[in-house]
Amino acid sequence: MSAIHVTTKINGDVVDYVCEADETLLDVLRNRLGLTGAKEGCSTGDCGACSVTIDGRLTCSCLVLGAEADGREIGTIEGMAKGDELHPLQRKFLEHAALQCGICTPGILVAAKSLLEHNPKPTETEVRFGLAGNLCRCTGYDKIVRAVMDAAQEMRRA
């Protein structure tokens, strides 16, 4: 299979790249564009460490071909903070120490942001259900859930 030229938008910026036909979007982000926030955990769509949004819809970038991004809008963890100003979820993750090794954190933040956009007032069960596609290998789920609940409350007041 041959190389494919792709024009897409990543975190609001127009980006051009050439990728192999069978190359995943995750590999394009990490290896060609230097956006290493999305992590490779399982490569099978189970762990969510590679979570991004495509046209606003949460997905695993390991399950998307780089070629499929043409003409789409991709959102990654790198677009979450506005300059030096952290997103409320990022701040609350720091306050609650809701990370240990940090590998799952970018994916969980992207997934939590998507969750709160669809449901600004989730119950704890809804947070746990909404983040079921993100595995934390340190098993630090309680702090993560508390940070998301706290951020949701702050974002509702804002």
Added chain:
Amino acid sequence: MKEATGLLAREKGRAFVLAGGTDLLVRLRTGFIEPDLIVDIKRITATRSIDVRSNGFRIGAAVTGAELNEHAKLTKAWPGVVEAANLIGSKQVQGRCTMTGNLCNASPAADSVPALMAAAAKVVIVGPKGKRTIPVEQVPVAPGKTSLKKGEIIESILLPKRPPRSGDAYLRFIPRTEMDIAVVGAAVSVTLDAKGMCTDARVALGAVAPTVVLVPEAAKALIGTKMDKAALDALAAACSAACRPIDDKRGTSEFRIKVAGVLARRAAQIARKRAGGK
């Protein structure tokens, strides 16, 4: 669509259709398949919409699980089909996975397929020789194998219009609460008359045979009854009798045979309630 089927038909090597990619990319990355051609069908308009028609619903092949869930009319008419599709994977996977992909992956444990069979769904297949429409149960023929011929693509799934007092449901058994593959799945669709008598039923089971299976004997056990205990006992017995499962790490054959009856009974009770049965 014509161009896509042409590409698939002309390719001399190994050609694959890409919709959600949640199965295809995993197989690609693990080296299980080495495609010479991948045809992405997501930008073909006919695959992208859910259409409400006078004779039912038409669901494009690339419609995702999340989109099914967001369609109020579809969810109201076919709650069992939508709940089955929504059991597949996480939020991330729901944003990509499709029922047509679930069907074409031809896993005996596919969650949406029993619900589609119970719903008497059909698929519209487009190929080099034109269009044909076949029942869902004629698509999978063996684990990982379908009846589709070279160059053929499933364009859409058709769900029939619901008569009044109809309901469907899908239940599966997994060791966890989320994100797992069915050990057994059971789908039931029923229609009741004004007195609560079951006038029509379809029952399908997953993960208990080489393909998802329709169980006409189980449906017969419900039709003409008020779905009382005796009828549900007969349904459960017919379901268990229809199982030809294997032993594997997810469950033993004996366990699957027993659980198939239990789940079918519970799914029938939910379907009956959704149909307005007291």
